[in-house]
Amino acid sequence: MQLLLFNAFNGLIQGVFYALMALGLALILSLNSVINMAHGGFLVIGAYLAYALSPYLGFWGALVAGPILAAAIGLAVERLLIRPIYKRTDPLYSLLLTFGLALIVEDMTRTIWGPQGLPLEIPDVINSPVSEVYFFVTGYRLFVIVITTAAVVGLYLLLRYTLLGIRIRAGINDLETTAALGVNIYRLRALNFGFGCLFAGLSGVLAAGVLGLTPPMGNSLIMPSFVAIIIGGVGSLFGAVVGGLIIGLAAGITTTYYPAASEAVIYLMMLIVLVVRPRGLFGEEGLFE
Amino acid sequence: MNRIIAIAAIWVALVALPWWLPLIGGYTALGSKVLIYAIATMGLNVLLGFTGGLSFGQAAYFGLGAYGAGMTLKYLAPSTPLAILIGTLVGGAAATLLGPLVMRRRGIYFAMITIAIGQLFYFIMVRWNEVTGGEDGLAGFSRQDIHFGPWLYRLDETNFYYLVLLGFTVAVAVMWMVLQSPLGHTFVAIRENRRRIEFLGVRVERYIWAAFAIAGFITAFAGTLNALLFNFTSPQDLHWILSGNFVIMIVLGGMRSFFGPLIGVIIFVVAQDYLSSITGNWMTFIGMIFVLIVLLFPRGVLGILARRVEVR
Numbered sequence: 001m002q003l004l005l006f007n008a009f010n011g012l013i014q015g016v017f018y019a020l021m022a023l024g025l026a027l028i029l030s031l032n033s034v035i036n037m038a039h040g041g042f043l044v045i046g047a048y049l050a051y052a053l054s055p056y057l058g059f060w061g062a063l064v065a066g067p068i069l070a071a072a073i074g075l076a077v078e079r080l081l082i083r084p085i086y087k088r089t090d091p092l093y094s095l096l097l098t099f100g101l102a103l104i105v106e107d108m109t110r111t112i113w114g115p116q117g118l119p120l121e122i123p124d125v126i127n128s129p130v131s132e133v134y135f136f137v138t139g140y141r142l143f144v145i146v147i148t149t150a151a152v153v154g155l156y157l158l159l160r161y162t163l164l165g166i167r168i169r170a171g172i173n174d175l176e177t178t179a180a181l182g183v184n185i186y187r188l189r190a191l192n193f194g195f196g197c198l199f200a201g202l203s204g205v206l207a208a209g210v211l212g213l214t215p216p217m218g219n220s221l222i223m224p225s226f227v228a229i230i231i232g233g234v235g236s237l238f239g240a241v242v243g244g245l246i247i248g249l250a251a252g253i254t255t256t257y258y259p260a261a262s263e264a265v266i267y268l269m270m271l272i273v274l275v276v277r278p279r280g281l282f283g284e285e286g287l288f289e
Numbered sequence: 290m291n292r293i294i295a296i297a298a299i300w301v302a303l304v305a306l307p308w309w310l311p312l313i314g315g316y317t318a319l320g321s322k323v324l325i326y327a328i329a330t331m332g333l334n335v336l337l338g339f340t341g342g343l344s345f346g347q348a349a350y351f352g353l354g355a356y357g358a359g360m361t362l363k364y365l366a367p368s369t370p371l372a373i374l375i376g377t378l379v380g381g382a383a384a385t386l387l388g389p390l391v392m393r394r395r396g397i398y399f400a401m402i403t404i405a406i407g408q409l410f411y412f413i414m415v416r417w418n419e420v421t422g423g424e425d426g427l428a429g430f431s432r433q434d435i436h437f438g439p440w441l442y443r444l445d446e447t448n449f450y451y452l453v454l455l456g457f458t459v460a461v462a463v464m465w466m467v468l469q470s471p472l473g474h475t476f477v478a479i480r481e482n483r484r485r486i487e488f489l490g491v492r493v494e495r496y497i498w499a500a501f502a503i504a505g506f507i508t509a510f511a512g513t514l515n516a517l518l519f520n521f522t523s524p525q526d527l528h529w530i531l532s533g534n535f536v537i538m539i540v541l542g543g544m545r546s547f548f549g550p551l552i553g554v555i556i557f558v559v560a561q562d563y564l565s566s567i568t569g570n571w572m573t574f575i576g577m578i579f580v581l582i583v584l585l586f587p588r589g590v591l592g593i594l595a596r597r598v599e600v601r
Contacts, residue, residue: 035397037533085583091397092343093583096540099533100579107572223529226405234398260416267409274390274402 004256006136011252012245013141016148017207019244021221022228023152024199026240029229030172031192033091034082038098039200039225040218041105046070046201047208047217048109051120059123063147063205070201071194077101078193083186102219109215120208144206151202152241155195159237168192172235224248227270233283242281299548303454307447315559318518321450323558324457325514330538330550331464332507337536338544339468340500341480342391343400345532346407350505352527353410354380354512356421359522362430369433369444369517373456376513377506383410384505388498395483404529411527426523427516444517453514460507467503468547476500508535534575541582543591552590 021039028036036042050066057065081101085093126139159165171178171188179185204218211217228247232239247266255262273280302309306320329351336342357376365371391402414421421427432449435442442448467473475496478486487493516522525531534557542553560578564571586593 029397033397035401081580081584088587090343091400092536092540093587095343095345095397095400096533096537096579097583099537100576100583103530103572103576103579107570107576111570111573223405223408226401230402230405234401260418263412264409264416267405267412270405271390271409278390278393 002134004253005134007252007256008249009134009136009141009252011248011250011255013144013210013248014251015245015248016144017203017221017244018224018228018248019241020148020151020199020203020206021225022232022240022244023155023237024196024203025222025225026229026232026234026237027168027199028193028196030235030237031168031175032078032082032086032094032189032196034094034098034193035091036098036196037095037222038077038101038105039196040220040222041102042070042074042197042200042218043204043207043221044105044109044215044218045073045204046197047120047204047213048113050205051113051118051208051213054121059121066205067198067201070204071198074197074200075190075194078190082193083190086189102222106215106219113213113215115215118213120205120213122209140209144210147202147206151199155199155237164188164191224251224266227266229280230270231273231280233280235284236280236282239280239282300458303457307450317446317450319558319562321446321453321518322515323554324450324453325511325518326535326538326554326558327551328457328460328514329508329511330535330542330554331461331547332504332511333535334539334544334550335464335467335476335507336500336504337539338546338549339473339480340476340497341483342497342500343396344391344403344501344504345400345536346403346405346529347504347508347535348529348531349407349410349527350380350384350508351512351515351531351535352380352414352522352524353383354509355516355522355526356414356427357509358513358516359427359430360420362433363427367433369435372432372517373510373513376516377510380509380512381502381506384509385498385502388501388505392494392497392501404532407527407529407532411524411529414527415524422523424524426521426525428521431520432517449518453518456510456514460510464503464507465547472496472499533579537579537582539589540587541578541589543589543593543595545588546591546595549589549591556590 021043025036025039028034046066046069049069050062053065054062081097082094085097122140126143128139129135130137130139130142159169167178167183167188171183171185175185203221207217207221224247225244228243229240230243231246232241232243247269250269251262251266254265303324307317310317310320329347333344333347336344354376357379358372361372361375387406390406391399394402415424417423432444434444444452468476475486475491479493479496483493512526515526538553538557539550540553541556542551543549561571561575564574568574588596
C-alpha cells in the first residue's frame with residue numbers, strides 16, 4: 001500500500017511537469033498554429049540557466065530568472081525564425097524548424113555543461129520530508145504542486161480577465177477577425193509564444209529539483225506532453241493540464257505493478273481515448289477533424 | 290523522353306556503384322544505406338507529398354520492419370527472404386491497423402497523433418528486454434545466404450547491395466504504378482483540395498487510410514533491409530528523431546516530385562556520415578540544416594530546379 005502511494009505520488013509529480021509542458025505547448029498550438037518541437041529545448045534552457053545562475057541569485061532568484069530567460073529566448077526565436085514562416089499555411093515547416101532547434105539545444109547543452117547529470121541545489125527549508133511515514137512527500141514536492149497551481153490559476157485569470165487574455169482567446173477562436181478588429185496579431189502571437197516558453201522554463205526549473213539536469217531531459221518530456229494534449233483534447237488548455245496529471249498518475253501506478261510498461265501505458269491510454277472519444281476528454285467537437 | 294534517359298542513367302550509375310563509390314572515398318554499405326533510406330522516404334512521400342498527410346511517426350514502421358526481420362532470423366528461421374517478408378508484413382499491418390485512428394485528422398493534429406503513436410512502439414522495444422534487447426538493441430542475428438534450388442547467392446557486402454538495389458527497383462516500380470493509377474490521382478486530388486473531393490462523393494478518409502497503409506508497408510520493407518545491412522537494429526530505428534530526419538530528407542529533395550526524396554537522402558546521408566566523422570557536434574549541424582532548409586529552400590532541390598525550367 002505504501003509502495004502504491006509512493007509511486008502514485010511520484011507519478012503525480014511527474015504529471016505536474018507534463019501538465020506544465022502541455023499547457024505551454026497547447027497555448028502555442030492554439031494561437032500560433034505551431035507544434036513546438038523545441039518546447040523541450042526551452043525547458044532545458046530554463047533549467048540549465050537556473051542552474052548556472054543559482055550560485056549568484058540563490059535558488060529563489062534562479063527559480064524566477066530561469067523561466068523568464070527561457071521566455072526571452074523564446075521571444076527572440078519567435079521573432080527571428082518563426083514569424084517569417086507564419087504565412088506558409090502548411091504546418092510542416094514550423095514543425096521541421098522547431099525540430100531542428102530541439103536538436104541544436106540538446107547538443108549545445110551537452111557541449112556546454114557535459115553529458116552527465118547535474119543536481120540543482122534546493123534550500124533545506126523546503127527540502128525535508130513532511131512526515132516519517134510518508135518520506136516521499138518532501139516539502140519540495142509540495143512546493144512544486146503549489147507553484148504549479150499558482151501558475152495555472154494565474155494563467156486562467158490572465159486569459160479570463162485581462163485585455164491581453166481576451167485578445168489571446170479571441171485570436172485562438174478566429175485569428176482573421178481579431179486582426180480585422182485592429183489587434184496586432186503579430187505582437188499577440190509573439191507574447192503568446194513567450195508565455196508558452198515561460199511555462200516550459202518553469203517546468204524545467206521545477207523538474208531539475210526533482211530529477212536533476214540532463215541534456216535530453218526536455219526531449220524526453222515532450223512526447224508525454226503531446227499525449228497529455230491528445231488525451232485532454234486539442235484546443236482545451238484545461239484538458240492539457242488534466243491530461244498531464246492523468247498520464248503521470250497512470251504511469252506512476254503502473255510502476256507499482258509492472259514497471260516495464262510504465263511508459264507504454266500512457267500511449268495505450270492515448271490509443272483508447274482516440275478510439276472511444278477521438279476529440280479527447282475536453283476537446284471541442286469537430287476541431288481539427 | 291528526357292525523363293526516361295535520366296532514369297536509365299541513374300539506374301546504370303546505381304548498378305555500377307560498387308566500382309565508383311570507393312574511388313571517391315565512399316563504401317558500398319553507404320550506398321546500401323542511401324538506397325534503403327530512399328525506399329523509406331519515397332514510401333513516406335506517397336503519404337506526405339502526394340496525399341498531404343503530415344506523418345511524423347514513420348520511423349515506427351521502419352523500426353517494426355527492422356525488428357520483425359531481426360527477430361525472424363534470431364528466433365524463427367535462418368532465412369533472409371522470410372525475414373524480409375515477415376518484417377514488411379508486421380510493419381505494414383501495424384500501419385494498416387492504426388490508420389483509422391489518424392485518417393480523420395488534419396494538418397497539425399495528424400502530425401501530433403502520428404508522432405505520439407510512433408513512441409508506443411519505441412517504448413515497447415526499449416522495455417521488452419528479454420526479447421528485443423532493450424536499449425542496447427537487437428543483435429545476435431545475421432543475414433543468411435539465399436538458396437535458389439542448387440544456386441547459392443552469397444550475401445557479402447556487394448551482393449547485398451544488389452539485393453537492396455533490386456528491392457529499390459521493385460519498390461519504385463510499385464509506387465510509380467500506384468501514383469499513375471486512379472488511386473494515385475485521387476491521392477493528389479485530396480492533397481490539392483480535400484473539401485472539393487469530399488463534395489464529389491469520394492470517401493476521402495478511406496483513401497488517406499490507403500495511403501497510410503501503403504507508406505507503412507514500404508517503409509517497413511526498407512526497415513527490414515536496414516536490419517539486414519547492419520545485422521543489428523536498435524530503438525533508435527523507431528525514434529521520432531529518425532521520423533523527423535525522414536521528413537527533412539523529403540523536403541530537402543523536393544516533396545512534390547517522385548524522385549525528390551532520393552536526392553534528399555543522398556545529400557542528407559552523405560552529410561551526416563561526413564559530419565559525424567569530423568565533429569562531435571554533428572547534431573547541431575543537422576539541426577542547422579533543418580532550420581536553413583525551412584527558411585531558405587522550402588521547395589527542395591528538385592523544386593528549385595523545376596522552377597528554373599518554368600521561368601525559362
